[in-house]
Amino acid sequence: xxxxxxxxxxxxxxxxxxxxxxxxxxxxxxxxxxxxxxxxxxxxxxxxxxxxxxxxxxxxxxxxxxxxxxxxxxxxxxxxxxxxxxxxxxx
Numbered sequence: 001x002x003x004x005x006x007x008x009x010x011x012x013x014x015x016x017x018x019x020x021x022x023x024x025x026x027x028x029x030x031x032x033x034x035x036x037x038x039x040x041x042x043x044x045x046x047x048x049x050x051x052x053x054x055x056x057x058x059x060x061x062x063x064x065x066x067x068x069x070x071x072x073x074x075x076x077x078x079x080x081x082x083x084x085x086x087x088x089x090x091x
Contacts, residue, residue: 022064029068042069047076051083 050069054062
């Protein structure tokens with residue numbers, strides 16, 4: 001099932017409503033200790049959806065999404081490599 005993206009998310013500016021919400025959400029998460037919530041809720045499926053949204057369009061929000069959804073892990077790096085191989089190097 002394709003992931004739906006907010007229309008202003010694709011705008012090349014960090015000052016969009018989507019960008020503001022993501023930046024504020026990231027700051028809020030850092031203020032609160034959410035490690036227990038992350039352990040319960042942040043599944044591989046959710047991380048993959050976040051990666052798909054973050055890379056669907058050229059965007060200035062990739063770093064913020066990677067921070068929020070903890071995409072900088074070995075597990076996600078190998079998934080990202082597979083996605084790149086499948087989508088960009090079709091022979």
